[in-house]
Amino acid sequence: MRVVKKIALRETASDLASARFDAILEITDEGTTSKPDLAVSDSSSRNVGVDRRPSTAESEADTGRRQTRAQQRYRWARRGVAALVALAVVAGAAFAAIVWRPELAPVAPPTRAAFATQDIEKGAALAAIGNCDVCHTIPGGKFYAGGRALPTPFGTVYATNITPDPSTGIGRWSEEAFRRALRSGVARDGHHLYPVFPYDHFIDVNDEDARALYAFLMTRAPVEQAAHPNDLPFPLNWRPVLALWKAPPRFRARALATS
């Protein structure tokens, strides 16, 4: 009895790709065991003692099945990646639609002559009712120049400068930008404002009252004083998240109807 072991090292395109080599043993019924002819497969010893032809129809079918499975896996992987990309695009678009607000064009700071005296006087009364000065003026500090620290359970927010200073205040804000800030908490450049500024309570302020408040503030003495940075933890220090706080339809419908 002699056993002849013939080893065929076959490399198919897919086997090569996955660095897999198949050793197919053909065992005859005669003879004793002998050491298999284990030729190392590399490109230089390709034809040394190795039968590279497809040994049987069976192994060909096997290879075919493996290839089909690999192709299927590849197709599913591609679909998975495409689905993830589509999901990311949709989620990104939805987030942008909720968060993004346009910048409103800056204007030349309006002069006193641009406002009727009765509007300015009415604005003074409304500012007193709305307590604008309580937050926007540091005790003993410059009128409406901001800087007051307002502690919240989440951290400290500082009131900003709402004097008509063109660089550090609201001097370049149009009346429309002011109205939008008052009713929906969005600054002129489009960033969301913290609700420490109680704009959710000003949603129903009408156009005339907003104009009066604007007239009053824009005729105050401009003070150059940059805003104090807020002291909030992540992610609350990232303003876009504020849009999610405002997202409930109740808030949105009213804010959009009046802004």
Ligand code: HEC
């Ligand atoms: C409870 C405190 C508080 C009151 C009351 C308040 N504000 Fe403010 N306001 C703030 C804070 C804090 C900010 C800054 C918010 C931010 O940085 O996101 C702010 C921001 C603003 C801004 C945006 C300014 C900018 O530079 O982005 C305007 C405009 C404004 N307030 C107007 C008013 C007016 C008008 C009133 C009164 C009707 C008023 N505020 C009452 C706290 C207050």
